[in-house]
Amino acid sequence: MEVGAIQQMLSRLGKLQEDWQRQVNSVTVEASAGAGMVTVKMNGQKQIVDVRxxxxxxASKDQEMLQDLIRAAVNEACRRVDEELANQMKGLAGGIPGISGLKIPGLF
Structure with a gap:
């Protein structure tokens, strides 16, 4: 492979990385549990930004139920972040040969 081709590929990958970071920063998902009794909002870095x-x-004073609802809402929000980022990665990487089928361990 020529040096120019390698430099061009590295440039494309650098742009892809910048685009990917913008996408991650723009993602926000919301998930709820218990018919909306607990709602969690999470950003693309899987940080919880709001809990309702x-x-x-x-009023029920059921600590175990509250813990279960929070756990369920957070797990669903994590799943939705993964799903959203996977969909966006397909779009971003589609223009670079060999990247579109790439699976990044721990990310999806």
Missing amino acids: IEHEVF
Whole structure:
């Protein structure tokens, strides 16, 4: 492979990395559990940015139920982030031969 071709490929990969980071930063998902009793909002870096818990959950004083609802909402939000980022990666990498089928361990 020629040096120029390698440089061009590295340039494309650098642009892909920049585009990917912008995509990750723009992702926000929301998931709920218990018919909306607990709702979690998560960004593309899997950081929880908002949690809403309906007052009725506290009225029941059922600690185990609240823990289960939070766990379910967070797990669903993580799944949705993975799904959204996988879909966006397909779009970004589609223009680079050999990259579109790439699976990144731990990311998807």
